[in-house]
Amino acid sequence: MVLRIPLRRSASFTPDHQPLMEMSSPTALKMEANMLVMGANSVGKSALTVRFLTRRFIGEYGDMESIYSHSLAMEGREILVHIWDVPCSQDWVDESSAKEKRVQWADGFVLVYSICDRASFNVLRPKVQVLKAAKEALSQEKVPIVIVGNKRDLHHQRAVSSEEGRLLALSMDCEFYEVSAAEAYHGALMVFQGLAERICEAKLALKKGTGIRSIVKSMSAVFARKRTDSL
Numbered sequence: 001m002v003l004r005i006p007l008r009r010s011a012s013f014t015p016d017h018q019p020l021m022e023m024s025s026p027t028a029l030k031m032e033a034n035m036l037v038m039g040a041n042s043v044g045k046s047a048l049t050v051r052f053l054t055r056r057f058i059g060e061y062g063d064m065e066s067i068y069s070h071s072l073a074m075e076g077r078e079i080l081v082h083i084w085d086v087p088c089s090q091d092w093v094d095e096s097s098a099k100e101k102r103v104q105w106a107d108g109f110v111l112v113y114s115i116c117d118r119a120s121f122n123v124l125r126p127k128v129q130v131l132k133a134a135k136e137a138l139s140q141e142k143v144p145i146v147i148v149g150n151k152r153d154l155h156h157q158r159a160v161s162s163e164e165g166r167l168l169a170l171s172m173d174c175e176f177y178e179v180s181a182a183e184a185y186h187g188a189l190m191v192f193q194g195l196a197e198r199i200c201e202a203k204l205a206l207k208k209g210t211g212i213r214s215i216v217k218s219m220s221a222v223f224a225r226k227r228t229d230s231l
């Protein structure tokens with residue numbers, strides 16, 4: 001049986017939606033963070049997402065594609081998090097323009113595998129490479145990515161060691177967590193909250209960089225003009 005739980009979905013949300021960043025005052029900083037949850041079939045993408053949003057584990061989730069919105073308060077900031085849970089079937093086989101739009105939309109990625117399913121782990125390295133290349137093509141270097149080994153409670157069926165997960169993440173410059181969506185809320189919180197933080201840091205750094213670049217540009221223009229005037 002598939003239980004439908006009353007989550008708040010963003011009805012008017014489309015892949016063309018552009019993330020906003022407003023600064024009303026230095027103490028009330030509002031930001032948005034778009035996250036894509038991806039991974040092989042049945043690794044627990046929906047379980048992890050729903051655990052974070054509702055603190056609950058309901059067992060069966062269906063395979064509907066969903067975007068959820070959730071507000072987080074962190075260090076004087078309000079972060080509106082949008083989470084796009086992509087069912088495996090669509091993620092792997094849909095036509096590339098839809099996939100491209102999703103990648104464009106996302107500020108960060110949660111890549112999930114099951115510690116009991118080696119194949120779900122093996123697909124991650126090429127996936128991270130593709131995502132990084134796609135973001136670099138959009139001039140977005142250093143995209144935040146979290147690799148999550150789920151189903152930690154099923155240790156007797158373990159097929160991927162924690163060390164392998166950690167090493168993969170380290171070699172690909174990603175964050176790493178091993179969690180059990182079935183057993184605890186804390187792991188899911190760490191995953192999504194940590195990613196939200198990294199997304200906001202990246203956005204603020206980008207904004208600062210753009211600010212400094214434009215100051216340098218205007219100063220160079222002034223000096224260039226002065227040099228021409230004195231000729």
Ligand SMILES: Nc1nc2c(ncn2[C@@H]2O[C@H](COP(=O)(O)OP(=O)(O)OP(=O)(O)O)[C@@H](O)[C@H]2O)c(=O)[nH]1
Pocket residue numbers: 039040041042043044045046047048058059060061062063086087088089150151152153154179180181182183
């Ligand atoms: N034991 C255990 N089972 C889990 C855990 N997380 C998810 N499951 C189970 O794994 C199955 C798949 O979970 P889903 O969340 O639907 O997985 P998914 O990756 O979203 O699946 P698709 O969207 O169909 O690819 C369900 O039967 C869940 O109850 C976990 O941490 N531990």
